Amino acid sequence: MELTHEEVERYIDQISSGSKILDIGDEVVLFKFPSRYDLMRARRLYDKEYNDSIEEGLxxxxxxxxxxxxxxxxxxxxxxxxxxxxxxxxxxxxxxxxxxxxxxxxxxxxxxxxxxxxxxxxxxxxxxxxxxxTAETKAEEYKILYLCWSSAYNFMTEELLWSEFDLFLNEYRLVFRQNVISEFILFYGGIP
Missing domain, CATH: 1.10.287 (Helix Hairpins)
Structure with missing residues (x-):
């Protein structure tokens, strides 16, 4: 796979900054790699969701x-x-x-x-x-949703796309939210 100089530079910028800018629908989204605190909080939410799922019978x-x-x-x-x-x-x-x-x-x-x-x-x-x-799958999905929410920013303002996690979970623009999640998973997994 041949890359142009600009493409190489773009990938280096993404890797060194831990962020990525892309168009999703009509919005320009800035993903920032989750902070250590966000990762710790996501693990905590995973544990809680896992335990709740087991109690619910999964x-x-x-x-x-x-x-x-x-x-x-x-x-x-x-x-x-x-x-x-x-x-x-x-x-x-x-x-x-x-x-x-x-x-x-x-x-x-x-x-x-x-x-x-x-x-x-x-x-x-x-x-x-x-x-x-399974309980693990449900907990992992919840963890990914949290990480996506905490990593998705408005490009121009650098504020979270959704000010609260609940607003993200209840987003009425389902296609937009699903596209943000899909792009976040690629970003988080290191896929350009």
């Missing part, structure tokens, strides 16, 4: 794993298929790396790799979908 990840095993939600056949597909995938990747002369063979192997990746994805989605209903 299962922890460990309990969900037990339940899935007890109820055979991911069957031994699914597990066998998953292991087999992963093994075959690795073998095909090795074969692809060694097949450098014949383009037709490379294309055939790439097709097999895509098919195996799809098989793996289907089984993993079946398993992961259950984990979206």
């Amino acid at each position: 299962l922890s990840v460990d309990k969900m794993k037990e339940l899935m095993k007890d109820r055979n939600l991911l069957t031994p056949e699914d597990r066998r298929k998953l292991l087999s597909a992963k093994s075959k995938l690795e073998a095909q990747k090795v074969l692809l790396a060694k097949t450098v002369k014949v383009k037709a063979n490379q294309d055939r192997i790439k097709g097999i790799i895509h098919k195996l990746e799809d098989e793996i994805r289907i089984i993993e989605i079946k398993e992961r979908s259950k984990f979206s209903m």
